[in-house]
Amino acid sequence: MSQPTSSSDDDAPGGRPDRAVGLGLVLTTGAQGIEPESPPIGLMQKVWEGPPSRYSFFPVTGDTMGVVRLANPLKAGDLLVASRQIDEGVFYESVVYLVDVGLDGVLGVIINQPCAPGTLRRQLPGWVHLATPPQDLFLGGPMSPSGAICLARVQRSSEEPPGWRRVQGLIGLLHLDTPTELVVGAFTDVRIFAGYAEWGPGQLEAELIRGDWIRAIAHPEDVFSSEPHGLWRAVLHRQNGTAAMLATATDTPALN
Numbered sequence: 001m002s003q004p005t006s007s008s009d010d011d012a013p014g015g016r017p018d019r020a021v022g023l024g025l026v027l028t029t030g031a032q033g034i035e036p037e038s039p040p041i042g043l044m045q046k047v048w049e050g051p052p053s054r055y056s057f058f059p060v061t062g063d064t065m066g067v068v069r070l071a072n073p074l075k076a077g078d079l080l081v082a083s084r085q086i087d088e089g090v091f092y093e094s095v096v097y098l099v100d101v102g103l104d105g106v107l108g109v110i111i112n113q114p115c116a117p118g119t120l121r122r123q124l125p126g127w128v129h130l131a132t133p134p135q136d137l138f139l140g141g142p143m144s145p146s147g148a149i150c151l152a153r154v155q156r157s158s159e160e161p162p163g164w165r166r167v168q169g170l171i172g173l174l175h176l177d178t179p180t181e182l183v184v185g186a187f188t189d190v191r192i193f194a195g196y197a198e199w200g201p202g203q204l205e206a207e208l209i210r211g212d213w214i215r216a217i218a219h220p221e222d223v224f225s226s227e228p229h230g231l232w233r234a235v236l237h238r239q240n241g242t243a244a245m246l247a248t249a250t251d252t253p254a255l256n
Contacts, residue, residue, distance in 0.1 A: 070205050074101045077168025079218035080108070080204075081235050086212055090142050093232040096197060096213075097223050099151070099167050105200045109140035109149060109193045111223050112231040120192060124148070126180050132189040132224045140193030149196055150174040153189040153220055161186040171223055189224035214239065 080096040090110070100107040119137040121128050127150075128135050140149055152164060152174040160166070163178030164186075174183070174190065183190065199207075207213055216235055225231050 070208065074098065074106060074204065074208075074215075075168070076101050077171070077218055079216040079222060079235065080208075081214040081216055081232060081239075083211055083214055085210070090139070091197075095222065095231050095235055096141075097151070097218060099149075099173060099196075103201065105198060106204045108197045109138075109151070109195075110197065111138065111140075111191075111193075112225070112228040113139040114228055115139055115194065119194075124176075124192065127176075127190070127192060130180060130183050130187075130190045132191055133226050134228075138191060138193045138228070140195045141197030143196050143198050145195035147196075148176060148192050148194055150176050150190065150192045151223055152183075152187040152191075153224065154186070155188050159186075168218075170220055189220070191224055 076098055078098045078101075080098065082091050082094045082096075086092055086094075090113075093112075094110045095112045096108040097111050098106060098108040114134055115137045117134075117136060120131060120135060123137060137148070139145070150173065151167070151171060153170045154161065154164070154172070155170075157170060161174075162182050163175040164172045165175075166172040170188075174187070176192075204213075208215060214236070216239060222231060222235060225234075227234075
C-alpha cells in the first residue's frame with residue numbers, strides 16, 4: 001500500500017473560515033513534520049489563516065466522489081476505527097474522532113497516538129496541568145502536524161465555557177487562545193493534538209464503503225483514554241460480528 005499523500009495549500013478549494021476559527025490551531029515556525037516519537041518544534045504563532053489543504057489516505061476518483069452517499073450519514077462525534085486494509089502509515093491501527101462534517105469535507109483527529117513523553121511540557125508548558133493523563137501531546141493526523149487542536153469535555157451539557165465549541169454531547173473544541181485561568185475547573189478532561197486528518201467531499205464515505213474503516217459509537221472515555229495504546233482493540237472489542245474478531249487478530253495471518 002502506498003504512503004499517504006497530501007496536496008499543498010495552493011491546491012485546496014475555497015475557504016472554510018467558519019470551521020477554521022473554532023479549532024484553535026497553533027502553527028509553528030520551522031517545524032517540518034512530526035512522528036509519534038518526534039515532537040513538533042516551537043509552538044508559537046497562534047493563527048489559522050485560509051483553507052487547510054486536502055487529505056485522503058486512499059485517492060478517490062471524481063466520479064466516485066460525486067455519487068458516494070451513506071444511508072446513515074457521517075456526523076461530528078462519530079468514531080472511525082482503521083480496518084486491517086490499512087496496513088501501514090499514520091492510520092495503521094488508528095482510532096479517529098470526527099470533529100466536523102460538512103458538504104465540503106470531513107475533519108478528524110487520531111486519538112490513540114501519544115507523542116514522546118514530555119512533548120506537551122516542552123511546547124505548551126502552561127497547559128500540562130490542565131491535560132488529562134497521560135499529560136502529553138497526541139499526534140492528531142498528517143495535516144498541519146506543527147499545529148495543535150484541543151478537545152475538552154464539560155461537566156454538564158448545559159455548559160458552554162468561553163472559547164469552547166461543542167462537537168457532540170459533552171465534548172467540544174477548545175480554542176488554545178483561551179486564558180488558562182478560565183479553563184481551570186471548567187472541564188473534566190482536556191487533550192491537545194498535533195495536526196489533524198481531513199477528507200474532501202465523498203472521500204471518507206468511499207473509504208467506508210470500501211471497508212477501510214469501521215464506524216463506531218464514541219464514548220467520551222475513548223477521546224480522553226488513559227490507555228491510548230490499547231484503544232484500537234478496546235473499541236473493536238465492543239463491536240459486533242467481524243469487527244469484534246479483529247480485536248484479537250494479529251499481523252500474522254497464520255495465527256488468526
